[in-house]
Amino acid sequence: MNRRSLGFLGGAAGVLFAAAVFAAPPSTSDPRAAASSTSTAAGRDPTVLALERLALSIQRTTLENGLRVVLNTDPSSPTVAVSVTYDVGSRNEGPGQSGFAHLFEHMMFQGSKNVKKGEHFSLISERGGTLNGTTSADRTNYFEAMPSSELALALYLEADRMRWLNVNAENFENQRAVVQEEYRMRVENAPYARGMLRLGEIAFSDYPPYAHSTIGSMEDLARAQLSWVQEFYQRHYAPNNAVLTIAGDFDPDRALELVRQYFGPAERREIPPFKVEPPTTPSPGKREVVEDKNANTPGIGWAYRIPPFRTKEHYALELAALLLADGESSRLYTKLVREQAVLQSVSAWTDDRRGPDEIVLFGVLTEKAKVADVERAFTEAIERLRKTPPHAVELQRVKNRLKHDFAFGLQSNLRRAVKLGEYEVYFGDARLLTRDLQSYLDVTAEDVQRAAAQYLLPELRYVIEVKPAVRAPEVKP
């Protein structure tokens, strides 16, 4: 029932605040008036102000070995988060190696020179911390959230595996099997997942780095070799290919001392630059049907290629996605889910990739609905975006929702550490995160219409229709 799932790493971001008391805007019973401007008579908007303060609380430095360090102090909770973001993701995988960046990420938890198998988990747990790692097309990150007294432990563990990863055949086979179970869970056993993966593949078929999914294929996972682990490690896991982010309650001088102690001796290595230019002419649209035994009703996914994250057009198209399907007041939810009941659920998003990106529309049909009718409605919605600038009230509502996400989204030290690390890796400056809200607020109704008209072209649409697989006939006992 809760449709908006701002997943832990969900995209639009949120941002935290420095500890301070902010002037409250005037209270009013009219939400449109109340939330419609970024400056009020009572003072500056608290979210905008908070982002400015966040920017001031960020320090950046680079060690001699090239490790970039982002420090974000915030004493409001006695905790600290550490994230190491490596500039490597599934976009760096070669042909036949799909899923390997993620499998490698699992190997990073299997022990290093001074940390035996299982110890990474037990050390973090017995000091009251939590941890995880994630892989996307564009980066891989490893993170810990710790009580503020345990910063040194997190740095020790991250440095140890950056410098001396220890793998063996037994661990490798173990984690290959674990990742295969992950694939079964996320893809084989989940409705519409296979269709959505296929949609990404056809949308990026002319751009090899993104033409396969991050989870990869079972065939490629089965083919992966132990020797690839060392090669991949040597190629990508060097201090000069990583960003270390610390966010929370810590003393920056003492933290930097620890960082130098643990990471300083890590040796810089030559990192092959990533350089794959997207084709200049777009590939024609395409349509495929995917059968799905977990789906009870058909699903329909549309994708269009759009410019990279944090370009002017991308900001505008993100707002277009919000207008279409963010919240129950959005255009498609109102019309297709609530009024016409042809969809059970609808979503629209951008992947927010550093390379060429995509905007996706996805709906799950109701039993009575017809795919053709839903696609006609999708077409109408897209054409309306392309021809008519959105109404000011509607545009302001989605901007308010973005602002709200910034305000609430990065309260936690861990979320902030992860986001700042991504921005430093992708765009060379973590502080840009604090300026994004303004970039969204600056988008005009005409910008949205113009970007939609330019990129959401019917002849460049990629479509996946998910068809429920026919049920096997019941066998009588």
Place this chain on the structure above:
Amino acid sequence: VNRFGARLITPAVAVSLALASCQPQGAAPPAAPPPASTPPAIAPSSDATIAPPPAGVVPDAPFPTIQKRELDNGLGLYVVERRVHPLIELRLIVRSGSATNDDKPGLAVVAGELLKAGGAGGMSPLQLIEKAESLGTNLDVVTDRDSTRIGLNVTAGHLDAALEILSAVATRPAFLPVEFKKLRDREIERVKSSARGSAAWAASMVLYRELYELPTSVHPYSRYDAMPGELEKLTLADCRAWHAAHFVPSNATLVVVGDVSVDDVLAASHKVFSTWKGTPAPKPSVSNPFPPKERAVYLVDRPGSGQSQIYVGMIGPERKSADWPGLAVANQVLGGGVSGRLFQDVREKRSLAYNTGSSLVEVATGPVALVLSAGTQTAKAQDAVRALLENLELIADRSPTDAEVERARTFLSDSFLFRLETVGSVAELTSNLIVLGLPDDYYDEYRKAVRGIGVQNVAVIAGKNYDRTPIIVVAGDAAVLGPQLAAFGPVAVLNPETGFTLKRSFPKKP
């Protein structure tokens, strides 16, 4: 904008924070403290082992003070002032959830959602949702076994507007007939999709049905969700009656956490809630379920499924039992997070699952459920069931080690700090106190109890609570699994798409 960002991002480990708590002393692992002045450099080519840095003194952070007030009509206010961020979280908690459905499964879910979806306070459904979403927030109605929680969050300065929305939804729903029909249809679609698409949903339906089985009546916790035929029978009159009976001020508490003062909340809620009236809400009658006499296997058929969702469950003590802190430690040792036995054994050693763990399913009245789980490829489901049963037997029979208990105690105590970072999390914790009927100082007392518990005590509590006949539920491909799983007990094969009717059965293999 990618609110589905997790789609392409594949985590190495899925970590679940068990009910936790905070505070120091605990951890004193190996290692000699390095002198602060001259930190030892890590020699790049040295073979010498470098020990982890010693544990520090974990800062104390008690649960923030809850300021309680009550309106004349009995509506409770729980206010937590937290002014570090200009944010406010609100929850209207009504202490009636799906356990009050009686013989109408789905009623509380549909009636609760209809408060919003059917329009309220003179606003059409669209006007209502636009009012909320213009503030940036979602307006969520969450129904669980013991409560209905209407939640939203706003930036500072919008307290009045948020309370107006909560009041309209809770006390002046329009119950538009046309919207009721649409909502009921959406719910029917949802459960049909779950029956086909979700192994976890299908297995949960059977797990709770069997765990909370009563010989002659229906236990209020035995229904995990409704089935299509049951939803079809619901009427708008049912929803109105349920709302009238349960949405009364004496059965409700308003939780507000964040950049507010208790006086402001009192004044603002008085404005919008003081005319709310109603007689005390009925409470469901709960008899204790009977534990199963012999181990049985329920196999929910998902033909062709490549992975099986496995649950091994049993009934535990009451949530308010004095054993709770010890049980939380035992559960942490067994299957909490990444250092629990299930993760270490079933996943990291035996390669049988990506997701595996154990949890305590908290309920307000009567016994809770203890559940072990794993998701395993069809060919190895039998091995995974065996692995879960072996670990269950071990936790009941053999004492956890000092190191295991120490680790679990510190984790539960200290990781609680993270649950105090956001106003949303504090609002959830505060709401849980209300729903579970726990005292205001519960979390600090719980953390103290966890930190103080001895290994022997944990062993005794584990023995008492885990040495029970479990129920085994597997959602997977019955054609392959049926004969295999008969090794663990008689197997009943159920069809999730026909209301879990019996498809066939296999006798227990000798």
